[in-house]
Amino acid sequence: MFNFKQLASHAYRQYELVTCINMLEPWERKLINGFFLIMMTLVIFSSFVYLPNYLQTLMQFVTPLAGHNSGENVAYVAQKMARS
Amino acid sequence: MYIGYFNINWLMNTEKGHVNCSNYCTDSNGYHFRIRSLRRKKEKISHNTKQLFLLLQSPTSTNYHPDKKTIFNGAIFGKHQEECKPNQAEGKLSPELEHHQKTSFEEVPLHTACLTYLGFYLLMILGYINQLLFVPKVATEKNREGYVALYDAFESFYSRYVYRRVKDCWNRPICSVPGDELTLKDRVTDDYGWSFKFTGTETRCLNLGSYNYLGFAAAAGRCADESEERARNDGLAYCSSRCELGDNEQLHELESLTARYFGVEDAIVFGMGFATNALNLPSLLGPNCLVVSDEKNHASIILGLRLSGATIKVFKHNNMRDLERVLREGICYGNPKKGGTPWNKIMVVVEGIFSMEGSIVRLPEIIALKKKYKAYLYLDEAHSVGAMGSHGRGVTDYFNVNPKEVDILMGTFTKSFGSAGGYLAGSKKLIDFLRTNSHAHCYAGSISPPIAQQILTSMKTIMGEDGSDTGRKKILQLARNTRYFRRRLAQLGVITYGHEDSPVVPMLVYLFSKIGAVVRTLTTRHIAVVGAGFPATPIMEGRIRFCLSAAHTKEQLDYALEVIDEIGDDLGLKYSRKPRDANPIEY
Numbered sequence: 001m002f003n004f005k006q007l008a009s010h011a012y013r014q015y016e017l018v019t020c021i022n023m024l025e026p027w028e029r030k031l032i033n034g035f036f037l038i039m040m041t042l043v044i045f046s047s048f049v050y051l052p053n054y055l056q057t058l059m060q061f062v063t064p065l066a067g068h069n070s071g072e073n074v075a076y077v078a079q080k081m082a083r084s
Numbered sequence: 085m086y087i088g089y090f091n092i093n094w095l096m097n098t099e100k101g102h103v104n105c106s107n108y109c110t111d112s113n114g115y116h117f118r119i120r121s122l123r124r125k126k127e128k129i130s131h132n133t134k135q136l137f138l139l140l141q142s143p144t145s146t147n148y149h150p151d152k153k154t155i156f157n158g159a160i161f162g163k164h165q166e167e168c169k170p171n172q173a174e175g176k177l178s179p180e181l182e183h184h185q186k187t188s189f190e191e192v193p194l195h196t197a198c199l200t201y202l203g204f205y206l207l208m209i210l211g212y213i214n215q216l217l218f219v220p221k222v223a224t225e226k227n228r229e230g231y232v233a234l235y236d237a238f239e240s241f242y243s244r245y246v247y248r249r250v251k252d253c254w255n256r257p258i259c260s261v262p263g264d265e266l267t268l269k270d271r272v273t274d275d276y277g278w279s280f281k282f283t284g285t286e287t288r289c290l291n292l293g294s295y296n297y298l299g300f301a302a303a304a305g306r307c308a309d310e311s312e313e314r315a316r317n318d319g320l321a322y323c324s325s326r327c328e329l330g331d332n333e334q335l336h337e338l339e340s341l342t343a344r345y346f347g348v349e350d351a352i353v354f355g356m357g358f359a360t361n362a363l364n365l366p367s368l369l370g371p372n373c374l375v376v377s378d379e380k381n382h383a384s385i386i387l388g389l390r391l392s393g394a395t396i397k398v399f400k401h402n403n404m405r406d407l408e409r410v411l412r413e414g415i416c417y418g419n420p421k422k423g424g425t426p427w428n429k430i431m432v433v434v435e436g437i438f439s440m441e442g443s444i445v446r447l448p449e450i451i452a453l454k455k456k457y458k459a460y461l462y463l464d465e466a467h468s469v470g471a472m473g474s475h476g477r478g479v480t481d482y483f484n485v486n487p488k489e490v491d492i493l494m495g496t497f498t499k500s501f502g503s504a505g506g507y508l509a510g511s512k513k514l515i516d517f518l519r520t521n522s523h524a525h526c527y528a529g530s531i532s533p534p535i536a537q538q539i540l541t542s543m544k545t546i547m548g549e550d551g552s553d554t555g556r557k558k559i560l561q562l563a564r565n566t567r568y569f570r571r572r573l574a575q576l577g578v579i580t581y582g583h584e585d586s587p588v589v590p591m592l593v594y595l596f597s598k599i600g601a602v603v604r605t606l607t608t609r610h611i612a613v614v615g616a617g618f619p620a621t622p623i624m625e626g627r628i629r630f631c632l633s634a635a636h637t638k639e640q641l642d643y644a645l646e647v648i649d650e651i652g653d654d655l656g657l658k659y660s661r662k663p664r665d666a667n668p669i670e671y
Contacts, residue, residue, distance in 0.1 A: 023249040
């Protein structure tokens with residue numbers, strides 16, 4: 001537990017230094033922290049909601065013959081990509 | 085530590101009478117034996133306990149802490165060994181090889197460079213938002229509608245919205261002699277750096293920020309006593325220039341001593357080091373001259389060169405190939421403004437130790453080039469005089485070069501001599517020319533008598549003319565401190581720039597926010613250092629500059645290194661990817 005706390009505080013200090021948060025005024029800190037939080041949320045949200053679909057389509061595109069419908073041609077994949 | 089802890093438990097038990105004595109009373113012989121051993125143990129315990137308490141008091145193993153010590157400036161504590169080597173080039177290898185072996189400029193890791201730029205852009209964007217939304221808390225002029233701004237817009241923006249955030253790390257008022265230790269006056273800010281208030285308290289700090297290379301800046305001692313006496317006899321100033329009423333015997337003595345110190349024909353002294361460069365270069369150079377200047381030269385040189393109106397060509401820092409290219413092009417193509425006619429004269433301007441980079445000029449190679457292309461050489465020894473060479477005579481002494489091969493030797497008395505002012509030394513003809521043509525000589529006030537006395541006394545001490553070997557000891561101590569500190573820092577894994585014999589040690593921290601963080605943390609740990617950021621260095625190369633002194637002892641340096649090690653882990657300063665020396669470094 002103690003170790004984790006130390007690790008977390010160290011990570012936060014590194015983040016503070018990289019984003020220059022340690023030399024900002026409180027409202028600026030909130031702004032920058034908020035900005036990074038929103039960006040992170042968006043990235044995580046989109047990677048959960050959209051990424052699996054994208055990856056699936058991409059996999060089909062990259063390996064067209066290994067897909068479940070072996071008789072299909074490449075044009076079908078392109079159509080599917082356009083739809084999704 | 086463990087032993088100490090173990091023993092204190094033991095001791096507490098005995099004091100409370102918890103020790104079962106029956107073990108020791110089995111038989112008479114054994115009893116006596118064991119009692120004796122118990123006594124011995126008790127003595128050991130009390131010794132260990134003392135050590136433990138000392139350990140608990142100070143976080144270091146060195147037992148040194150700036151806050152605990154009594155005020156005592158400018159003395160050499162360390163044991164002096166005659167066999168230790170002064171700052172001196174070995175001369176076994178060729179100058180080029182020796183330079184490359186001893187100088188290091190490690191490359192910045194790519195991700196650090198990216199993060200530095202990211203942080204800087206963030207600061208700038210926030211600054212613009214700030215400027216847009218709020219009225220700055222600064223004095224503004226009234227009734228100035230229609231006027232063009234008098235001050236540079238970007239400069240004032242930068243100092244208001246970027247520099248202000250870490251302003252508390254710079255321009256700190258001190259209230260003691262800046263010797264090996266100094267006393268900082270504490271101040272606080274309630275409005276994020278717009279204004280400061282004194283709290284009335286003071287902090288005693290280890291001083292790693294002054295150019296007090298030989299430790300002559302001291303409140304007590306021979307220099308201070310003689311300066312005081314001189315002030316009582318001759319007053320504080322002549323209030324006149326050298327050409328009028330400011331000339332006196334003492335300054336003539338100083339000039340002849342300076343000439344003797346450097347082994348040249350004559351010298352001229354000025355009351356201000358910056359003006360020595362800025363006002364004397366224009367009297368030596370004119371519009372039809374070519375100046376080849378190192379890119380890391382000091383602001384005073386750059387100002388002087390611009391005032392002179394000469395054409396300035398810059399060569400890459402300490403790069404001889406680039407210097408030769410610039411010289412050759414200058415000679416081949418002549419002055420392009422006058423249709424390619426030859427230059428009146430060509431002058432190479434370099435510094436001895438570059439104060440921001442901690443590197444040493446490659447003097448033997450530059451002298452060879454200067455002879456080959458028949459150019460003049462102007463050598464600014466502001467930082468190197470006193471600090472380099474076995475006799476403290478600067479880089480000419482360091483490389484064992486005849487000082488007469490350098491056309492113009494320039495330097496300051498501000499650093500190693502612990503005083504103020506500057507000098508130019510060279511041939512009699514040159515100095516006579518300067519005496520009639522130099523603006524700094526004709527119009528500026530002459531050096532104040534106590535300040536000149538400080539230079540005289542410290543210079544005589546370095547030369548050994550005071551009959552003691554204090555000067556030599558100081559030179560050796562500085563050399564030893566420099567090598568020890570630089571090697572230990574390399575062992576810690578931080579990136580330092582420059583030559584291993586240079587007492588200016590820049591430690592790279594890169595990020596702008598880390599400069600502030602490191603300076604603040606070190607101040608709370610009672611170490612005073614200087615940070616240098618964007619306008620003084622390239623954006624990406626924020627650095628902390630340590631300046632070593634002969635006044636520092638091993639204990640003080642160990643304390644500083646221990647703290648740097650600790651905060652290096654904490655703040656992430658250990659960028660170096662070089663292999664580290666696993667062996668302990670010898671002092």
